[in-house]
Amino acid sequence: MATIEMIGVRKTFGTTVALDDLHLRVESGELVCLLGPSGCGKTTALRLLAGFEQPDAGRILVDGEDVTRVSPRHRRFGMVFQDYSLFPNLTGRQNIAFGLKIRRKGAAETAATVDRLLAVTRLEKHADKYPHQMSGGQRQRVALARAIATEPRLLLLDEPLSALDAQVREHLRDEIRRLQLEVGVTTVLVTHDQHEAMAVADRVAVMRDGLLEQIDPPRALYSRPASAFVAGFVGTVNRLRAQRAADGSWTVLGAPVEVADGAGRTAVSGTGVGAGSAAASSSSNDAGTQAAAVAHDLDVLPAPRAVVRPEQLQLAPAPAGAAPVARLVALSFLGAFTRAVVEHPTEGLLTADVLGTGADRLRVGDPVTIGVRPGAGAVVLQ
Amino acid sequence: MSAVVVPETARQTPMPAGERAGRPAARRPAARRPGAGRRRPGLEAVRWTFLVVLGLYFVVPQLAMARFAFQNVPVVLLNQHTLLSRWSAASLISALHEPALWQATRTSALLAVLTLVLDLALLLPLAIVAEVRAPRLRTVLATVTLLPWVVPPIALVVGVAATFRTVAPGFLTSPLALVPFYAVWAMPFTYRAIDSGLRAVNARTLVEAARSLGAGLPTVLFRVLMPNLSASLVAAGGLTAALVLGEFAFASLLLKTTLPTYLVDYQRDAPQAGMALALAVMVLTALALGAVVHLLRRRGLGVSTTGF
Numbered sequence A: 001m002a003t004i005e006m007i008g009v010r011k012t013f014g015t016t017v018a019l020d021d022l023h024l025r026v027e028s029g030e031l032v033c034l035l036g037p038s039g040c041g042k043t044t045a046l047r048l049l050a051g052f053e054q055p056d057a058g059r060i061l062v063d064g065e066d067v068t069r070v071s072p073r074h075r076r077f078g079m080v081f082q083d084y085s086l087f088p089n090l091t092g093r094q095n096i097a098f099g100l101k102i103r104r105k106g107a108a109e110t111a112a113t114v115d116r117l118l119a120v121t122r123l124e125k126h127a128d129k130y131p132h133q134m135s136g137g138q139r140q141r142v143a144l145a146r147a148i149a150t151e152p153r154l155l156l157l158d159e160p161l162s163a164l165d166a167q168v169r170e171h172l173r174d175e176i177r178r179l180q181l182e183v184g185v186t187t188v189l190v191t192h193d194q195h196e197a198m199a200v201a202d203r204v205a206v207m208r209d210g211l212l213e214q215i216d217p218p219r220a221l222y223s224r225p226a227s228a229f230v231a232g233f234v235g236t237v238n239r240l241r242a243q244r245a246a247d248g249s250w251t252v253l254g255a256p257v258e259v260a261d262g263a264g265r266t267a268v269s270g271t272g273v274g275a276g277s278a279a280a281s282s283s284s285n286d287a288g289t290q291a292a293a294v295a296h297d298l299d300v301l302p303a304p305r306a307v308v309r310p311e312q313l314q315l316a317p318a319p320a321g322a323a324p325v326a327r328l329v330a331l332s333f334l335g336a337f338t339r340a341v342v343e344h345p346t347e348g349l350l351t352a353d354v355l356g357t358g359a360d361r362l363r364v365g366d367p368v369t370i371g372v373r374p375g376a377g378a379v380v381l382q
Numbered sequence B: 001m002s003a004v005v006v007p008e009t010a011r012q013t014p015m016p017a018g019e020r021a022g023r024p025a026a027r028r029p030a031a032r033r034p035g036a037g038r039r040r041p042g043l044e045a046v047r048w049t050f051l052v053v054l055g056l057y058f059v060v061p062q063l064a065m066a067r068f069a070f071q072n073v074p075v076v077l078l079n080q081h082t083l084l085s086r087w088s089a090a091s092l093i094s095a096l097h098e099p100a101l102w103q104a105t106r107t108s109a110l111l112a113v114l115t116l117v118l119d120l121a122l123l124l125p126l127a128i129v130a131e132v133r134a135p136r137l138r139t140v141l142a143t144v145t146l147l148p149w150v151v152p153p154i155a156l157v158v159g160v161a162a163t164f165r166t167v168a169p170g171f172l173t174s175p176l177a178l179v180p181f182y183a184v185w186a187m188p189f190t191y192r193a194i195d196s197g198l199r200a201v202n203a204r205t206l207v208e209a210a211r212s213l214g215a216g217l218p219t220v221l222f223r224v225l226m227p228n229l230s231a232s233l234v235a236a237g238g239l240t241a242a243l244v245l246g247e248f249a250f251a252s253l254l255l256k257t258t259l260p261t262y263l264v265d266y267q268r269d270a271p272q273a274g275m276a277l278a279l280a281v282m283v284l285t286a287l288a289l290g291a292v293v294h295l296l297r298r299r300g301l302g303v304s305t306t307g308f
Helices: A042-050 A092-102 A107-120 A136-149 A166-183 A194-200 A218-223 A228-233 A290-295 A356-361 B041-070 B092-098 B101-131 B138-152 B153-167 B175-200 B204-212 B216-245 B249-253 B258-268 B272-297
Strands: A004-013 A016-025 A032-034 A058-061 A077-080 A154-158 A185-193 A202-210 A211-216 A237-245 A248-252 A256-257 A282-284 A305-308 A311-319 A326-333 A337-344 A348-355 A366-372 A379-381
Touching: A004 A032, A004 A042, A016 A042, A016 A211, A032 A042, A032 A194, A032 B092, A042 A154, A042 A185, A058 A256, A077 A136, A077 B204, A092 A107, A092 A136, A107 A136, A136 A166, A136 A348, A185 A194, A194 A218, A194 A337, A211 A218, A211 A228, A228 A237, A237 A348, A248 A305, A256 A366, A305 A337, A305 A366, A311 A348, A311 A356, A326 A366, A337 A356, A337 A366, A348 A356, B041 B092, B041 B272, B092 B272, B101 B175, B101 B204, B101 B216, B138 B175, B153 B175, B175 B216, B175 B249, B204 B216, B216 B258, B216 B272, B249 B258, B258 B272
Parallel strands: A032 A185, A032 A202, A077 A154, A154 A185
Antiparallel strands: A004 A016, A004 A058, A202 A211, A237 A248, A237 A282, A237 A305, A248 A256, A305 A379, A311 A366, A326 A337, A337 A348
16 A cells, blocks of 8 residues: 655647646545546556656656656556457466566465455456456456555555446446455456446546546546536536626526536636637537537637536426427437437537336326426536 | 537547657557458459469479479479389388487477577567667667678688687687577577567556566566467577578588488488478478467467567
8 A cells, every 4th residue: 555646747649749747646545436438548647657667757656756767577566458468478477477486485475365366356267267268257266366466555446447348347347346345456447338347436537638637536536626627527418508697607508507616626707718619509429539520610608608418407398488498319218317419409409317107197208397496416617 | 409519629639649759559459441351253253363383383393393393203204194103112111210310300309499598588588678678779779680681601610710720710610600690690580579578468557567566586486478479489499490491501601410411412422312302391391380380279379479
């Protein structure tokens, strides 16, 4: 267990800036996810931590000790790779024992550690199989056991689940978290999957273009996104026109809303960078690529926009004669809730979640009323 | 109407897996090609015709050679009526009793081993560095190793001979003078075999995994890379041996007696026995190749390691 610090780390490849002045502190025993779209620098950050790349500037500290120039083999970090990277000529058991043998642990101690890890990762039955005889999930569990066998100071996971299919992925995700808590090892996990990050991390660091956009616990990241990018990348959002009344209060869709101050970097006026990336009346998907794409073809709008989650909106069939009314264009049943897409005359397409049986009264094509749910919590302005 | 319409916005768009382009995310079972199970009779017929024609093209000359070599029948009488008469291995036995044959074989075998050792010593570290540290070096190496094939052997021999005659006159008199020529000649094959082996085992992340577990260079080389490259090293060895055992131009130009030059000379003096010997060498080579393939298959290393 150790505290890890990256201080002002910068890394370029040719003319491409992969990381720009990254400051990151991972507390002892903490699991931090680096989340971001492809090319945001998260893998570079991990490889710098592992020692496979050298930073152009900045320092990496482990418990205050500078390891920036220490070779990977002396850092005592464990690493799990996306493509498992097990030694094909060794069995599962031998793979796990590899690091212990290098550290010259005794045969008895090595065997005991390996047996314990095989039990913890539920691999006893597959211990003597070669990697090519195992399934993807089994291989990745061997890789995980191999990485923690040497009691590393830091565990690095480079998209460990992205080569697995959905069911195995979810199972192994929970297993990684369970194991991490059990061993108590400080962990950095790189992923582009927001669900994965939100599910396992103590804190999620959202990265974009080599910069750290925000680092916060999952709940705070969701309810208080620091920027339009984070809001769009983590969960689904609507960006709605916000109006300011004379008394300084704000209204969205005609209803008064409580406004959060964001997590620091939010531009409250309509002219800041945040407003620049707000698309005209949009509800955006949670994939970061879309948020980024949207950011390109926008008009800078004079009015500030409020970031409203689908569950903060409420829908009802429109009473006859009310105008102007929105129209329900799509419904999709997602289990605990139903996601509705509504076409609004002034705000464009909006996404709203209807809980439980509330959607039974709704029909695609019908006029509906849409508003901010009373007591739905604060919205973020940008 | 019930809730069946899935709006565009509600769909999850998975990001492309892996940022490092060009690297396989994982070895997944290959997707079945559509229609792979169906048999199209027209295509089948074409395939079989092709195979039969090709087979005849290879087999007929060899059968003719076999008749010439192993039948004690004058050539003009070798027809369908004498198909079964007077077969004998006498010519082969007499050929095998020539001590010069064994001398030439020893020379060629030694040349093959030394060539392989020299090539591996030169190319293995380079290929590993290229794969693990400097991927851009790979294309350079692939091109450079091919260069000698652009130069005809005669030009190479004349150029090199002219140089060595002034620098080290003793060098060219030894039969081992062929080793550098063969090493250069075998480079493209050796390099490609090693390179594809490195890529097949994803050497880069294997090395990284080993290093993060505390492995030093010797451990990485001898306990991680070498064992997993055995298939491609065997392939490299087989290709090098085949090349050296069959190379004629360099040996002939430098007036060395290797197996191929001996065979040619011997055939001039004893055509029948020479042909028998050539056939025997060919069959032995084929058997050796089959054994190697079988061995690799049994070890689960039957991946394509030759790069072709």
